[in-house]
Amino acid sequence: MSVELGHFALILAFSLALVQAFFGLAGSYRKLDNWMAASCSAVAGQLVFTLFAFACLTAAFLRNDFSVLYVANNSNTELPMFYRFAAVWGAHEGSLLLWLLILSAWSAAVALFNRTMSPEFTGKVLGVLGLISAGFSLFIITTSNPFERLLPAALQGADLNPLLQDPALAAHPPMLYTGYVGLAVPFACAVAALLEGKLDAAWARWVRPWATMSWLFLTLGISLGSFWAYYELGWGGWWFWDPVENASFMPWLMCTALIHSLAVTEKRGLFKSWTVLLAIFGFSLSLLGTFLVRSGVLVSVHAFASDPSRGLFILIFLTLCIGGALTLYGWRAERLKSGAGFAVVSRESFLLFNNVLLVVAAGLILLGTLYPLFVDALNLGKISVGPPYFSVVFLIPMLPLVLLLAVGMHAGWKQARFTSIRQPLVITLIVAMLFAAAMTVLIFNRFSLLCFVGLLAGGWVLLSSLIEPFQRLRAGHSLSRGIVAMSLAHFGVGVFMLGVTTVSTYTIEKDVSLNKGQSTEIAGYQFTLTKTEPVSGPNYEAVEGTVRVTRDGQEVAVLHPQKRIYRVRTSPMTEAGIDAHWQRDLFVALGDELGNGVWSLRVQYKPLVRFIWLGTVIMALGGIVGVTDRRYRARAAVQQDQAQPVPARS
Amino acid sequence: MTPRRRRMLFVGLILLAVSSAAAFLLTALNGNVQYNIVPSDVFAGKAPKDRTFRLGGMVEQGSVKREPGSLQIQFDITDYAHEVTVRYSGVLPDLFREGQGVVVRGKLVKATNDMKDGQRLMIAEEVLAKHDENYMPPNVAESLKKTHDTRRMQETAVTSQPPVNN
Numbered sequence: 093m094s095v096e097l098g099h100f101a102l103i104l105a106f107s108l109a110l111v112q113a114f115f116g117l118a119g120s121y122r123k124l125d126n127w128m129a130a131s132c133s134a135v136a137g138q139l140v141f142t143l144f145a146f147a148c149l150t151a152a153f154l155r156n157d158f159s160v161l162y163v164a165n166n167s168n169t170e171l172p173m174f175y176r177f178a179a180v181w182g183a184h185e186g187s188l189l190l191w192l193l194i195l196s197a198w199s200a201a202v203a204l205f206n207r208t209m210s211p212e213f214t215g216k217v218l219g220v221l222g223l224i225s226a227g228f229s230l231f232i233i234t235t236s237n238p239f240e241r242l243l244p245a246a247l248q249g250a251d252l253n254p255l256l257q258d259p260a261l262a263a264h265p266p267m268l269y270t271g272y273v274g275l276a277v278p279f280a281c282a283v284a285a286l287l288e289g290k291l292d293a294a295w296a297r298w299v300r301p302w303a304t305m306s307w308l309f310l311t312l313g314i315s316l317g318s319f320w321a322y323y324e325l326g327w328g329g330w331w332f333w334d335p336v337e338n339a340s341f342m343p344w345l346m347c348t349a350l351i352h353s354l355a356v357t358e359k360r361g362l363f364k365s366w367t368v369l370l371a372i373f374g375f376s377l378s379l380l381g382t383f384l385v386r387s388g389v390l391v392s393v394h395a396f397a398s399d400p401s402r403g404l405f406i407l408i409f410l411t412l413c414i415g416g417a418l419t420l421y422g423w424r425a426e427r428l429k430s431g432a433g434f435a436v437v438s439r440e441s442f443l444l445f446n447n448v449l450l451v452v453a454a455g456l457i458l459l460g461t462l463y464p465l466f467v468d469a470l471n472l473g474k475i476s477v478g479p480p481y482f483s484v485v486f487l488i489p490m491l492p493l494v495l496l497l498a499v500g501m502h503a504g505w506k507q508a509r510f511t512s513i514r515q516p517l518v519i520t521l522i523v524a525m526l527f528a529a530a531m532t533v534l535i536f537n538r539f540s541l542l543c544f545v546g547l548l549a550g551g552w553v554l555l556s557s558l559i560e561p562f563q564r565l566r567a568g569h570s571l572s573r574g575i576v577a578m579s580l581a582h583f584g585v586g587v588f589m590l591g592v593t594t595v596s597t598y599t600i601e602k603d604v605s606l607n608k609g610q611s612t613e614i615a616g617y618q619f620t621l622t623k624t625e626p627v628s629g630p631n632y633e634a635v636e637g638t639v640r641v642t643r644d645g646q647e648v649a650v651l652h653p654q655k656r657i658y659r660v661r662t663s664p665m666t667e668a669g670i671d672a673h674w675q676r677d678l679f680v681a682l683g684d685e686l687g688n689g690v691w692s693l694r695v696q697y698k699p700l701v702r703f704i705w706l707g708t709v710i711m712a713l714g715g716i717v718g719v720t721d722r723r724y725r726a727r728a729a730v731q732q733d734q735a736q737p738v739p740a741r742s
Numbered sequence: 743m744t745p746r747r748r749r750m751l752f753v754g755l756i757l758l759a760v761s762s763a764a765a766f767l768l769t770a771l772n773g774n775v776q777y778n779i780v781p782s783d784v785f786a787g788k789a790p791k792d793r794t795f796r797l798g799g800m801v802e803q804g805s806v807k808r809e810p811g812s813l814q815i816q817f818d819i820t821d822y823a824h825e826v827t828v829r830y831s832g833v834l835p836d837l838f839r840e841g842q843g844v845v846v847r848g849k850l851v852k853a854t855n856d857m858k859d860g861q862r863l864m865i866a867e868e869v870l871a872k873h874d875e876n877y878m879p880p881n882v883a884e885s886l887k888k889t890h891d892t893r894r895m896q897e898t899a900v901t902s903q904p905p906v907n908n
Contacts, residue, residue, distance in 0.1 A: 327833070433748055444752075448759050463775075475775050476796065488762075603832035605813045664836045683833035687810030694833045 095160055098148025099239035102189075105141040105196070106229035108134045109222045112199070116219030120212040128215040132203045135218060138225065139196040146193050149238050150180050159245030162186060162238045168251035168660050170631040178262040179252045184402075185238035187265060191382075192228050194266070194273045199225065202277060202302075209298055216284035217277075224276055227409050235402045251660035254632070260320040268313030268340060272378045274306025275343055278350060279375035279417070282368040286420045289427040291368065296358035299371070301724045303354055307347045308715030314340050315708035323668055328601065328679045328696045330704060333482040338461045339381030342454045346374035349450040352443050360505060362440060364428040366447070368421060376414040377454070383410055384461070435507035442500030442508075449489040449496075456485040487542075494549040494589060498556040501582055516559045524551035536598045536699070546593030554586025573721040581714030584707045591703025600697040603683070607690045615697035617678060618642045624682075624691060632658045632665075637682045637691065639669060653682040653693075677701045778845070781824040784862055789850060797826060797864060798845045806840055819846060819864075827857065830866040837871040845870045 112134035119127025149162070153176045158164040162185050167176055181187040199221045206214040232238070281299045285291040317340070322330040331337065350370040356363045383406040434440035460477045467475050498520075502513045510517065528547035532539045557579045561571055604612045611620035620640045627636045634656040641648045651669030658665065671678040676699045683692030778796050779789050789795060802825060805818035813832060817840075818825040828846050838844060848866035857863065 436751070444755070448755060452759050475777050477775055481775070603813060605811060607811070666836055681833070686808060686812060690811035692813055692833045 094148045094151055095157065095239050095241070098145040098152075099237065101141040101145040101148065102229060102233060102237075102239070105138045105145065105192070106226060106233060108138040108141065109226035109229055111222075112138060113219050113222030113226055116215045116217075116222055118219075120215030120219065123212065125211065128211050128218075131215055131218045131222070134222070135196070135199045135203045139200045142189075142193045142196045142229075145239075146180070146189055149186060149189060150177065153177065153180055156249070157245075158247070158249050159242055160238075161240045161242040164242050164246040164249045166249070166252050168249040168631070170659065171249075171252055171257075172630050174259075175252055175257050175261070179256075181265050182252050182256050182261060185232070185236045187269070188228070188232050188236055189238055190266060191269055191273060192225065192232060194269050195221070195225050195228065195276060198274055198277055202280075208294065213284055213288060213295075216287050217280045220280035220283045221276060224280070224413070227412075231402075231405050231409065235405055249660075251631070251658065254656070254658040254661055254663055254665045255324070257631075257658075258320065258324055260316060260324070264313060264316045264320055267309055267316060271306045271308075271310030271313050271347075272340070272343060272381070274302065274309060275347060275371075275375040275378050277302040277306070278371040282371035283417055283420060285368060285428070286417075286424040289424055291357070291364050291428045293358050293361060296354050296367070297724060300351065300354045300358060301719045301721075303347060303351045303371075304715050304719050307344070307351055308712045308719070310340070310344045310347060311708055311712045311715065314344060315705050315712075319705050322701075323670060327666070327681055327694060328599075328668070328698060330595075330701065333460075333479045335461050336381075336385050338457050338482075339377075339384050342457055342461075343374055343378040343381060345450050345454040345457075346370060346377055349447045349454075350374055352446050352450075356440055356443050360434070360440060362434070363444075363447075365421075365425040368425065368428065370447070370451075372414070372417045372421060373451075373454075376410070376417070377458075379406070379410045379413060383407060434505075437503070438508045439500065439503040439505045442496060442503050445496050446493060446500065449493040453486060453489040453493075456489070457482065460485065491545065491549060494553055494585065497582060497585065498549070498552040501557065501578065502560065512563075513559065516563070517556065520555035520559065521552055524548050524555060527551045531594070536594075538598070540597050543593055543597040546589060546597075550586050550589025550593060552586075553589065554583055557582035557586060573717055574723075577714045577718030577721070579714070580717060581711045584710030584712075584714060586707070587703050587710055588707025591700045591705075591707055594700040595698050595704065598699050599701075601694065602696075603692065603694050605686055605690050605692050607688070612693075612695060614695055615676075616643055617648065617697065619678075619680065619693075619695050621691065621693065624689075627654070629656070631660070632656045634667075635682070635685075637669075637680075637693070639680050639693070641671060641678055649678065651678070651680045653680045655682045655684075672702060674702060675700060780821040781819060781826045781862075782821055784826050784850065785824045791850070794847055794849050794867065796845050796847050797828070798843070799826075800843050801838070801840050803840045819844065826862045826864055827853075828864045828866050828869075830869055832869075834869055835871040838869060842871055 112131050115127045115134065116131035119125075119131060149160075151157075152160045152163050153167055154173070156163070156167065156169050156176075158167075162183070166179050166183050166186075171179065179186075181190040199218060202214070202217055202221065206217075209217075278299050281295070281302070285295055314337075317337070318330045321332070322328065350367065353363050353367045353370055357367045383403065460481050463477050464475050499510075499517060502508075502510065502517065525548055528544050528551060531547050532544050560575060561579050564571055564575070600614045602612065602614050606612065606621040608621060608623060611618050613619070618641065620642070622638045622640050624635055624637045627634050634654040636652050636654045639651045639653065641651060649671035651671055653669035654667040656665045656667060657663075666681050666683075668679055668681045670680075676697060679694075679696040679698060681694045683694060685691055777790070778798050781797070781799055783789055784797070789797075797819060799819035799821045802818040802820045805816075805825075807816045808814065814829070815831070815834070816827060816829050818827050828848070830846070830848075835844075846864065846866045847868040847870075848864045850862060850864050853861050853863045
């Protein structure tokens with residue numbers, strides 16, 4: 093019964109989304125306060141009904157209701173309770189429902205925190221969000237209904253994909269989707285600004301926290317996904333340039349560009365139409381990502397259920413969204429004139445470089461991701477663009493970006509003079525150089541130019557981000573949240589760079605075959621396979637190896653890699669044994685039994701690999717500090733006297 | 743800076759970015775595009791001679807050979823029309839087994855003496871199997887369709903069903 097109620101609630105949510113869209117947009121044009129208020133109520137209703145639908149689906153999972161097709165396909169009575177809960181978004185239909193739930197939560201947040209903006213503007217924003225919401229709920233109802241019945245009911249479910257049976261499933265998709273869908277808010281604001289033909293500092297100040305929020309969720313979501321892949325699927329890899337990864341990474345790049353461009357728009361009233369364009373592209377790319385992932389046009393390790401009708405629906409939706417927004421942009425962008433000018437050497441131009449480079453990076457990744465599709469469509473053969481392409485083309489815009497960042501974050505607005513900062517910048521550069529040289533030559537004993545440059549850039553950004561807080565504190569000034577946020581985020585970039593550079597240059601990997609008692613050695617560590625024994629988990633059987641790691645005769649760790657066979661799907665899974673340490677990970681994965689009790693093993697030494705995720709967490713921390721800045725909570729009355737752009741001179 | 747000069751700077755920057763991007767792109771794409779080849783292409787002479795490429799197909803039933811205790815493994819990849827023998831040394835992916843769709847990255851080499859006449863040999867650097875029991879490389883499925891063998895068509899129908907799950 094509750095399943096039908098859930099379905100019904102979903103249809104109600106769809107109707108309310110239409111109500112929200114109509115009253116929001118029409119109300120703001122006709123300036124009818126009660127219509128706009130109706131739009132807000134529709135948002136609340138939509139959230140309640142989507143939440144209810146979601147709860148119904150969750151209940152079906154917890155009860156093992158195999159008369160629901162989606163549950164029968166993705167659950168099993170043996171599945172532990174925790175995974176039954178997370179399995180709700182373990183596959184296509186449920187994850188789209190999560191998408192919708194998150195969108196309605198964001199819409200509700202917009203309806204709640206709109207005090208500083210005019211009701212007309214809020215009405216338009218809610219109207220646009222309502223349209224997106226209506227489109228998505230229609231998509232779920234017509235092509236991917238999670239409440240579809242399976243009659244007669246299955247006696248037992250097909251189980252959740254073993255690959256997904258990991259605690260990270262509970263956090264990674266919701267986090268990533270929150271970021272993905274959060275980009276709908278800046279998108280809606282950009283469209284609303286185009287409709288109003290007005291974009292001022294107050295607009296930018298209002299949009300900034302929304303963009304930063306989705307950026308920080310995207311950052312954490314992607315990072316968590318990468319970490320998950322590292323210990324679960326990747327045999328020690330942490331990024332594969334898989335289409336699905338790219339689908340999340342491109343919006344991240346756009347969003348990063350957007351939050352920087354928004355800063356210029358707020359402080360200086362510049363880059364207005366560019367900001368709007370970035371907001372449109374950001375959300376478009378997250379829709380495109382959904383399309384690529386869901387339609388199955390691209391083959392990826394994420395092996396999603398593919399269904400052409402789903403793909404077609406999203407493609408049409410995508411065309412309407414992007415096409416509509418860009419048409420509106422072409423028609424109205426003229427009105428968003430930017431006034432003031434700036435010198436060649438100024439924070440504005442550094443941020444311009446930042447934006448251009450980030451967008452170029454996103455474009456290159458987009459090209460690599462879609463290239464196989466084009467080639468196939470033109471009948472030129474089936475190709476795949478491999479990681480080598482992405483690693484090369486991604487570095488080209490990124491290295492200059494990071495080097496410019498080290499200097500750019502100290503540039504002043506309008507015209508930058510580096511008089512007070514020149515000395516610390518040079519000192520930090522020299523220190524970073526010495527550090528990079530020491531790392532490559534002394535510690536790892538193998539010089540590589542690319543690695544040297546990477547370490548230099550990472551080290552420089554890391555140190556450079558500390559200059560400003562350090563100088564301020566020494567002069568007895570307090571630190572504003574803005575500065576702490578910026579310094580933290582950029583410090584995180586530095587940490588990330590150090591991790592990526594080191595791990596990609598100095599990883600040592602070896603496939604070996606070991607019998608009990610035999611050992612192998614990498615990077616000075618001795619790995620000995622002491623035993624293999626069968627163990628069993630709640631819904632799987634496994635062989636567990638015990639690998640003793642020693643260095644100079646001293647025991648470092650005892651690792652327990654497993655080879656699991658899940659009972660229902662009978663697919664084997666590798667659980668790596670990892671010894672984590674701040675400066676290196678030792679990674680052991682059990683391969684197959686090769687006969688005569690000999691096992692194949694992959695052993696890896698991964699220096700500084702933890703810095704990758706540590707860096708992203710620090711970046712996200714910077715985002716959190718930025719979002720909680722009190723400036724953004726200022727009431728309408730306060731904002732009047734602030735940072736109005738210099739009048740137009742053109 | 744006047745708006746006019748600023749606009750010029752802006753346009754110049756974008757031109758610079760786009761042209762350098764295009765230049766790098768072409769070189770990068772040229773070197774890194776991997777053609778997905780099936781065994782029939784190898785026999786039709788369409789496979790690259792001296793560089794690595796990706797060969798897709800199903801692992802032939804009963805073709806996997808391994809000396810007990812050794813990392814060295816040999817198996818045949820088939821698209822049900824032709825087979826290519828593959829040799830690999832290393833850890834195999836979880837889902838590698840006979841009858842499973844795999845993609846192998848490697849180079850064609852001269853057949854060794856112990857092999858039959860006309861047999862082709864690839865030394866693999868990497869073996870990928872998809873995390874999905876029903877996976878079949880798309881062009882294998884296509885090449886299967888072309889063979890018009892009803893028995894095999896049925897097999898395709900079974901094996902190329904879309905996965906139920908992500």
